[in-house]
Amino acid sequence: MSQQTTIRKLAELVNTPVEKLLEQLAGAGMKFSGPEQVVTSTEKVKLLGFLRRAHGKPEQAVEEATEASKKITLNRRKHQEVTVNAGRSKTTVNVEVRQKRTYDKAAARMTPDEERADILRKLEESRQRNLDEQAALAEKDRLRDEAIVRKREEEVAAKERAEAEKKAAEEAAIAAKAAEAAAASRPAAARPAADAAPAAARAARPPAGGPSAPPRGAAPPRSDDRNNRSPARTDRPGGDRFAGQMHLSAADRARRGNSNNNNNRGRPGSRPQPGRRDSRGSQNSGPHAFERPTAPVVREVAIGDSITVADLAAKLALKGGEVVKALFKMGVMATITMSIDHDTAALVTEELGHVVVRAGNDDVEEALLAATGEERGEAVSRPPVVTIMGHVDHGKTSLLDYIRRTKVATGEAGGITQHIGAYHVETPKGVISFLDTPGHAAFTSMRARGAKLTDIVVLVVAADDGVMPQTKEAIQHARSANVPLIVAINKIDKSGADPMRVKNELLTEQVVSEDFGGDIQMVEISAKAGLGIDDLLEAISVQAELLELKAVADGRASGVVIESSLDKGRGPVATVLVQQGSLKKGDYLVCGIQYGRVRALFDETGKQPDQAGPSIPVQVLGLSGVPEAGDDFVVVEDERLAKDVAQQRETKRRESRLVQSAGSRMEDIMATLGKGEGQQVLNLVIKADVQGSVQALSQALVGLSNDDIRINVIHSGVGGITESDANSAVASKATVIGFNVRADASARRIIESNGVDLRYFSIIYDVIDQVKQVASGLLGVEIREEIIGIADVRDVFRSSKFGAVAGCMIVEGIVKRNKPIRVLRDSVVVFEGELESLRRFKENVDEVRNGTECGIGVKAYNDVKPGDQIECFERIEVPRTL
Template sequence: MSQKTTIRKLAELVNTPVEKLLEQLSEAGMPFKDADEEVTSAQKVKLLGFLRRTHGRADAAAETSEAPKKITLARRKVQEITVGGGRNKQTVDVVVRKKVTLVNKGQAAGGDKAPVDDERAEALRKLEESRQRNLEEQQRLAEDDRRRAEEAEAERLRAEEEAKRLAAEAAEAAASASVEGEAPAARKPGTHGTPHAPRAREPQRDDRGAKSPKPRGSHAMVAGVEDDDSTSKFAGQLHLSAADRARRGATRGKPKARRAVEQSRSGGGEHGFQRPTAPIVREIAIGEAITVADLAQKLALKGGDVVKALFKMGVMATITQSIDHDTAVLVTEELGHKAVRADADDAETELLAHAEEITGEQEQRPPVVTIMGHVDHGKTSLLDYIRRTKIASGEAGGITQHIGAYHVETDKGVISFLDTPGHAAFTQMRARGAKLTDIVVLVVAADDGVMPQTKEAIQHAKSAGVPLIVAINKIDKSDADPMRVKNELLESEVVAEDFGGDTQMVELSAKTGAGVDDLLDAISLQAEVLELKAPVNGRAAGVVIESALDKGRGPVATVLVQQGTLEKGDYLVCGVQYGRVRALFDETGSQVQSAGPSIPVQVLGLSGVPDAGDDFVVVADERLAKDVAQQRDAKRRESRLVAAAGNRMEDIMAQMGAGSEQQVLNLVVKADVHGSMQALRDALTSLSNDQIRINVIGSGVGGITESDAQLAATSKATVIGFNVRADASARKVIEGNGVDLRYFSIIYDVIDQVKQVASGLLGVEIREEIIGIAEVRDVFRSSKFGAVAGCMIIEGVVRKSKPIRVLRDSVVVFEGELESLRRYKENVDEVKEGTECGIGVKAYNDVKAGDQIECFERIEVQRTL
């Protein structure tokens, strides 16, 4: 225990709660206010004596007073240090032994125990400081030895390099001597056909008096280099080249590989593990959301450690669950690391730079015109007359339920038209059409006037900042009143040019064609004012108008090219989908090779069905398109996981607040195109109220598949097919599980039937309806019926078979049934208003004059949305 000890630290050492230790100190006569206050050695001894006395040790005072006069402390510490380097590296065990004898001077002098303990603690502290100094000195010596060993190793390497250099020079000198005809000092007999015997040589001495090395092998030392100590090892190897001798000399005398392996195992060497001397602080890149497992991998921690840290912060999360950015930042900083926002837009940045490179020269482009208005005001019929086709006759129910995209070559030039639905459920379609367009043509029926969707279309056009042209249709009808339309448009701040405004208004008839040319002139004039331009050359970019899943052709996207030229074979990325353009089709179904600005086409070849409203851009290769699509998909999935987790919590809280009375209607919605699916999902979800919640658990584009049927069977959901049908496998699952499957082709039929189904789930409501009130004028006593009230019917009718209530001063005092209802002496079934009668109340004889008898009936009412 160190010299300075706080109460909290002492509690941890003795494994006692801080509160209990404070209480014991207070009982021992040492009150402390804070757990961080310091406890001296004398106070510890005093507390120990108090606890011994408390636990029944009567001789505690004697034991504490009879402390030993002398204490001998012996320490022995063994430490391994590494000395030298390379082949000379050695591990040495350093043993430190120290013995200290402490004399209790205070006891010998008769003093109390507190000074003795203080001296003992002071001696222990000095002993610890001495040990620390010894350890530091040993480490310094070891460091010096290691540095000297490294210097010796470097000197050895330099000597080996010098020896190699001298050996190479000697080899070159020997080669040159043999070429010039100088014979070597001695040759092996018979080597070159010379039969003479070798001449004996006396060992020569160098300047230092040492013997020169003797010849080894079958060859003698080379003349001129035999006295060189560094080249003696090359004797007998003159038949080798200089490079081979250098290689053999470099490898000779090296330690075996086992030594290197042992060195790496022992933690030394180049690839040995080095324990970090300080905590490593990492910079963790975190996006909008991240799973706990991914965060643990980036932190180089176990997943359980991160889950534990989250649990301490009050966040219940599993290792596979996603957490949002703020929570991930908090837990990262809690674990001692630094969190930075992830630059997850690497592929997006590359795509942006890629798109900036394709900007070309601006050229004139056709205008994009969106036709908007209320349902059944003649939008598609007007476009039908312009295109000379019969589109309106092909729409289900005579209404448009998709965004149609067409380009028409008129006498005024090429114009691209977007036809939007007018039904209230297609608000998002109309808003999307207003954002894509250059000019909005608002169609208003002259016989119907301004309607709710007309006002909504005006708001969309104003919010998008798009100029507005009003087409007053159906002027051929007898009850047409164009002036009424112009006056009603004033309420929406749409002022005609006739009234001094800036909005062009054209009167026309889509049936007879009157005024259609004037509308085209107005569109061309507005387009000239706008000066619409876009780059034609270069890679294309645009937006998805509508998308669908064709069984034979796969994902089909109707796109509007806004700049550049889209060609067959281009790689493009579209939202979270990517692909290569396999084919391009115009609105008539004819295949085309390319499409320029303001031209709508159908694209085949995408990896999936994109969302309506997604942007598309053509890229150079498939790699970039795939990277961008996968990155967007991952980001969307993370956001959806976080949002889904939040929604689940909100749903739980909402169910807790609402109780168990709220019913749930699960739906699986499949539609032919993405826009219709989105409109259906939003329209059906908006039907929810406090009694019933309509939950669209699955939605998609294309036919009803087996997976959709399985989802509906497990969730007990109703399957809605909008202009799509179920395949054979899906029908088998639906029939086997009794799933409710309904087909529709008109959107308001879907909404009406869902309302009916939801009303059936809500059940019936019991209501009470008062049918008559009788006022008691007098009370008569009867031996048979008891008290009989003579009444006047003041309101409605009183029937014998209905329940009644007796009211006194407008307060109900009894509720029961009629026992008898008589008029004069005859029993009657009912008595009408303004008629006197006698009423006998069953099981109640306390009727008084002035009371009111209220007759009512209970009826069942079907709950509706």
């Protein structure tokens, strides 16, 4: 079949009536007026994809067919005869030569108008990124220096405080010992006379648990017993042996005599020595004499959420080994330094005969609640928070694009929303805040978080696709959060649209339209053409009026974190949604286990508002670290309270993690031993650009574990891959996954020298698919991206033909003109495309090697800056092994 043919010839070749072929072309979005029109190869491929989707074949099959249509294979045969001399006779042999060659067809070129529109779109995208990056580079060095100085000051202050506390404790202990020694060495005459009679009575009574007096009639001791022999008379002071006690009263002399007799009881022949105090007698005599308790002591032990075995033993006044032994009898294997949870500690405490009391260690949290509850004004009306939810490629982001009049999906990898986007827009119906959630199955937690933050959920369903798995999941999230639902039936302008089918499918999910007597508003829209958008905004406004949404606009702000990331220039950046009060620059706030002072506020357009009221999402700079998505934040009076709350929360979280990793039960150990060594462990180190992607990747990959292989995420975080991440991967033999981030130079050296498996991804589908194939034991080939060269941009020149031309030095590998490239800025991907020109001096070249200067023109991207890196890579097929 030729490269171009008419509709009539195509119908004859595929044995289909012309009228039916015209209907199929119209269904695929291509309208032809007559059978004599020419059909190009691109239109044939589009028709083939439409027919495969209509017959239920997966999208992957369509892509494979598209790739196959770009290739042509030629088979050739050549026959000839060869004469062979076999001795005296000659033999003729027929030889057939077969050749098979595959050629790639030239890609169809875009029309000038399409090419211009594509260039304008990419220029708008680069301009939008420029605005964000200029604000980021302004405070890069200052914030970094302030963070270093603040950290050092905190370390010095903590060290001085610890030394002062230690010194004070030592002085108190010395003072206490000195007081006890002074009380013990004080003469008996100086004691109150009122204590003489009780002391004499106690001295006459034998000490509890002490040795008893010899029975009556026992034989006297031997006179040659050197241990009990009294001192020689020459060593005694002159006069009577009681001369040293003549100044004492009779009661005091009786008490001292009885005390000496008690101390010498059981040692016949011994005599008290005048002027000398028996050290053993001082412990069991006097008003502070020790008496063994007659009944077991029952203590009330205060236990928090977790406690170490050593601390529990100290509260029980027992040795640590006894508590460890009791835990072992209960089936819990733990050492003295491990932490155990509250329930386990309560059981072992009751087993040892003591009473458990819940420890009240939330004093700082109570102070926080008291501080935040002081200032509350009058509630006023606030804008509604609307979450856009639905399946992949059903038009969620396109709907927001039309409302906001900007392009968002073009900046996402593969046109798929990877993060939660937060925007507030001015509409004819008033201010509305929108949250755009991803539709992929791995972002379940992000969609659930979006449903909990919102007032109204707009469920987008494609009229030509119907109800899909993520559509059902979004309905469940909205119901669990008890949030009203509005259904937007999108893509009604397409030829295969059937809104009634969507309404019937939603009936099976108990979502009943108002047309069918239900209470769910369903609006038919077209996000591309703008049809029905006003009706949708009207439905949102009506629903918001019914809810009577109100919030306190004055006072200290509180809200929740929607998304967070680590920017190399600006530091930790958190996108928050204010729910109460007004958030202003300079406020102190505590956010999960992080705290800080608001240094700057940014809205979705990059502007810096003075404050943010209820239902307004903003980006916050100035936190001590990257908070987790979904954490609550609250503004406090001073930094001291914020720091105390954050530190206490961090301590609790660390203790809970220690409890989870400590104290294995013997049943679990025996079960592990019973399985043998058949289960393999795949360790992963995950780094991503935002916190939401980290959570989604970790949950999705850990969920792939089965009986044969276990996926273990040993470390995850936000930002580029650092030297610490590389060392963690080397120590645990883990695979490093970079999602929209890259490794720095020091991390690459460690990874290359130790042979660590490092993989870069920009779409979550690829991450899950590759890990899923390894975990499922599927062998085959995988498409892997291999970096073949890196060029540093030294300067940028302007060309009338190619736009911005980057003067580069090749620092690694080789850069080829026909290979795809990425532009990196601060180890983060900012553009992915291809080269438009590669020149060495004034000549066009196909490749440039390491250590060579060259000029590079990036196609459809004019935002290259000095200091950027251009990464050249190729996709190769690598055999998959476990």
